[in-house]
Amino acid sequence: MVNKKTTFLFLFLFSFAIKAQDIITKTLLKDVLVEIEKKHQVTFTYSDKDLESVYIAKPDDNLSLSETINYLESVTIFNFKVLDNRFITVSYLKKKIPVCGTIVDSNTLEPLVLATILVNNTSNGTTSNTNGKFNINSVPANANITISYVGYKPIILPAKDLFSQNLCKEIYLESLSEELSEVIISNFLTTGLQKNIDGSTVLKTKKFGILPGLIEPDILKTIKVLPGVESVNESVSNINVRGGTNDQNLMLWDGIKMYHTSHFFGLISAYNPYLTEKATVTKNGTSTKFSDGVSSTVNMQTNNKITDTFSGGAGFNLLSADAFLQAPITKKLGIHASARRSYTDFFDTPTYDKYFSRSFQENSIASNKENEASTDFYFYDYSFKVLYDINKNHSLRANLISIKNNLEYTEEYTNNGSTVEENSNLKQENLGANISWNANWSPKFSTEFSTFISDYTINSSDFNRETDQFQTQFNKVLESEIRLITNHHFSDVFQLTNGAVFNEIGVANKTTVNAPTFSKSVKEVLLKSALFSELVYRKNNTYARVGFRANYFHDFNKLIIEPRINLRQQLYNSLFLKLEGEFKNQTTAQKIDFQDNFLGIEKRRWILADNDKTPIIKSKQVSFGAEYSKNNLQIDLTGFYKFVNGITVANQGFYNNVQTLNSIGDYKIKGVEFLINKKTEKFSSWLSYTFAENNYTFKTFTPDTFPSSLDITHSFSSAINYNITNNFKLSLGAILRSGTPYTKPVKDNETIQDGNRVIVNYDTPNKERHSNFFRINASGSYNFNLSKNLKSTIRVGFTNISNRKNIINTYYVVDENNTDNAKEINTYALPFTPNISFRVNF
Known part of the structure; x- marks a missing residue:
């Protein structure tokens, strides 16, 4: 089966290559005239200056001399006058x-x-x-x-x-300023990716080129190509930045904090990339405007300008279809809208089958496929934005975004001669809204006032036929915030930003079980406010951003001061040194429910810090590095150290004896990130390597220090993008990284008695390692115009071309046939998975 699909890939790409060769190329007019002189034994007289930089498509070789001259006059602004049978003068025809x-x-x-x-x-x-x-x-x-x-x-x-x-x-x-440019690298790895002066990486979705395996500018999948950004289970809902857990990433969409980031249980980003104009990823040295996210900040922003023309687009792939629109109502009023929905509940595709198998491994759904059972899964997201320019100095913006995943599982069986139908479901939804007012009071002073609300809900119910047990779980996060920011440009080199924030967040969790009867409901609310200030200095070869953030937690009567620093010094035209550091905190974390709950899907619930069993998570991070950029060659070498304390066992995803314990600990990670990227007009190639040591410390455990579940010691990534023509592009890349840690049962004593039940007797935590993870991905892209104003793109992507079986997780259960033994359960990454997309933009 793999061979057939691989054959299809090469036939597909070969057909495009043949078509690409038909594209007409243009030649310098001077060179065309030289060829005509040789062919027809004539001489053209002209001014070299007049014909500079004039390119045309070559005339047909079968044309006569007079037909050739008529063609030249039709495609240029020149007059070709034949003086006799040999000499032809070239002069301006069109005044x-x-x-x-x-x-x-x-x-x-x-x-x-x-x-x-x-x-x-x-x-x-x-x-x-x-x-x-x-x-x-x-x-x-x-x-x-x-x-x-x-x-x-x-x-x-x-x-x-x-x-x-x-x-x-x-x-x-080109900018006249002698200061460091805001953008250091305009096309980083691929078109649409750029490197900013403060070390952040920006994805411009409209300018996105191509990356291995991707068929669209999926925001969260794209940032995984950056050094230091991993996903131990390959999902975009579990992005690990410099050894941090996924809940330690602050996700913002137009200023709204988002608590749900993916579709299809982490395999697809939940944010429509075609209305999201850019996404900025910051790993360290974060602006004091942002709190939470002790590992990274991902700030997604939609287009903030009222366009003067209607524009939009639509497309589909083998999982979903989407559309977006940007429409001016008047010169001062505009609307932007987008929507996407899967059609996986209507029919299956090869991509859906692969994703389904990847999501439901060794669980109740997979094991009951042969029974009278059905699975109904779909997802959708939509967004809406209203833009109103009060005048040239004042503007209002309002945003709405909704994301939803829905899984329903129905099983039928016979009991005492009658048919019984049992339903289980899992629903996730995140609704967010934002209003902002931007005002320019003078050329040097401006303000931004904004408020947002984010409402996240997960509601699930699970019927276990074997135990005749029905249980439900409910998790809700409701957060609102009011923010005022002022910007003061004292001079061309100094800018001062100040701000104040008031934030309220409430988290509710409820669990019920019918046998034995059990019910637990917890609701917590936390009020916090903050003041922040930062000064930016930019002159000649120096960029500096320093500031602090003061956070006050009203319920705990606690004040946390967070300094931030971001420095960049240009030593020579091509060499830069950079220093970044920050203190950060966050008050929310995720509690992980494992595979033995809710249809066998790992499910994460948000919990709120209580300053006791669930403390405020705090981080300290510093990084220092050098960058070299010259002649389209970029080299980046960065060393980093991060210390995070206040983590709990519940949100680290353990699969061993400590997973049910209540303990507070920390993790330390130190490492080096290296990237080399070479670009030419036709191709871009890169190689990245990250070395890191990531260790937990839980003082109540023995041993108290052991490898993190997210520890990836060595990680290599390489790729090449090749533009066969301006419209036809190919990308091929590979990932090789160390296997993640896991825990085995004690040899010859795999299970133990715990009260009236038998449980797995795990050995030292995270003592073992999975095999190395290796994967090859490829993509192809072809652009063409259906009409003058209608542009189209076809992209094809292939994940894991070699169909390698990569183990991403291992845990153990008591063997039903022999309770003295533990049964090993492995979870595998995606197998060979094809996908294709077609888009139309206007």
Whole structure:
């Protein structure tokens, strides 16, 4: 079966390669004239300056001389006059021509709005629109055009270079400032990924190129290519940044804190990438604006501008379909909307079958496939944004996002001659809303006032036929926040940001069991407020951001001060040193329910710090490194140390004797991240390596220090992206990393008696290691236009091409046939999995 699918891949890519070869390439006009001279024994006379940078498609070799000249006049702005049978003069035919272009920042690739375009020695000119585009209908063919923008170096271009018949090209302006640019690397690994001056990485979804195995710019899957970012069980709901658990990542969507991040139990990001304009990932040196997330901050933002035209798109893959729209209602009012839904509850696809098998291994659903049982699973998400510009200095924005997963499992069986139907279900939903008011009171002073509410719910019920037991679990998080931020630009080099935050969070947990009868309900609320301040200095070769955040927890009468620092120094044109450090805290964590609960799916419930058995989690982190960037070669070497205390056994995912104990501990991780990335016009290749030692310390355990369940000592990643043409791209990559720790039962004493039941007798925690994890992924992408305004993209992706069986988790249960033995249960990563997507944008 694998061979057939692999054959399909190569046939698919080969067919695109054949089609790509049909794309017409353009040649310098001077070179075309030389070929015509040789063929027809003629001589062209012209000014070299006039023909500079003029490219055309070559005429057909079968054309006569007169037909060739007619063709040249039809595709250029020149007149070709035959003086006799041998000499042909080339001069301007069209006195005036239309010109156009798109003006963008050479570093960020962002469009420059209201740039000035002036036809030299005339009063004719225009400005660029909100997309950086401009058009001038009548310009002298031999004129020059000056393009300028405040803070950027002006450039002068010949009008013929912007002749609209040759398509509107992008024009790049470079910043005039001698300060360090905000963006250090504009195309990092692939187009759409960039490296900022503060060390953060930004994914621009609209400019996303291609990465191995991906068929769309999935935000959370994409950030896993970064050094120091892993997922021990390959899911996007379990992203581990520098050894941290997934609940230690702060997830923000347009300022809303999100408690649910994935679809299909962690295999797909829950955020529609086609309306999410960019996502910024910060591992250390975080701005004092942000709290929570002691391991990282992932800040997702949608487009914040009112567009002047309707735009949007739609697409589908082998799991779901989606659509998005950006629409101007008036010049001051606009709306953005997106929606996505799976069709997995209507029919199966090869991708769905692979994902289903991956999610339900060795559990009640998998084991009862042959019985009278049915599974109904679907997911959806949607978002809506209203943009209102009160005037040029004041704007209002309102956002709404909803994410939902629904799993229903129905089993039928016969009891005393009658048919009994039992239902189990698992529902997860996150609803969030935000309103913000941005005001520019003067060129140097601005404010932002915002408020959000986030409502997360997981509601589940499970019927166990073997024990005739029915149990339910309910988890709800309701968080609201009010925030005021002020920005003061004292000068060109100093910026001061201050802010105040008031936050309320409530968490409810309820559990019921029918046999034996049991019910437990807990509801906790925590009030906290914070003041923060940071100063940014940027001049010449130095960037510095220093600040502090003061957090006060009203219920605990507790104050926590958190200093933050982010420094970057340019030593030479190509070499930078960087230092980052931070103190952070968070008051929420996840409690993990294991495979023996709720349909065999690992389920995570949010809990709230109580300053006792569940303390506030605190972190201290420092990193120091160097970056080299020259001639499209980037080298990054960073050493880091992180200490996190206040963790509990319940949220670390143990599979051993300590998993039911109440204990508070910490973990320490130290390591080195290395990345080398080389780019040319046609390809981008990279190799990354992370070395890390990650150890727990729980003083009540013996031994008290042992490897973290998330410890990945060595991790390699490499890939190559190749652009066969501008429209046809391929990507191939591999991942090789150390296996994660796990715990075996004691040899020759695998089970013990615990009261009236038998349990597994585990050995020293995390003493064993899984085999190395290895996977090869590939992707292909082809862009084409269905019409002038309708752009389309086909992408195909293949995960785990070699179909390697990678073990990502191991635990043990008492063997039903022999209670003296423990039975090993292994969970495997995705097998060979194909996927394909088709998109249309307008």
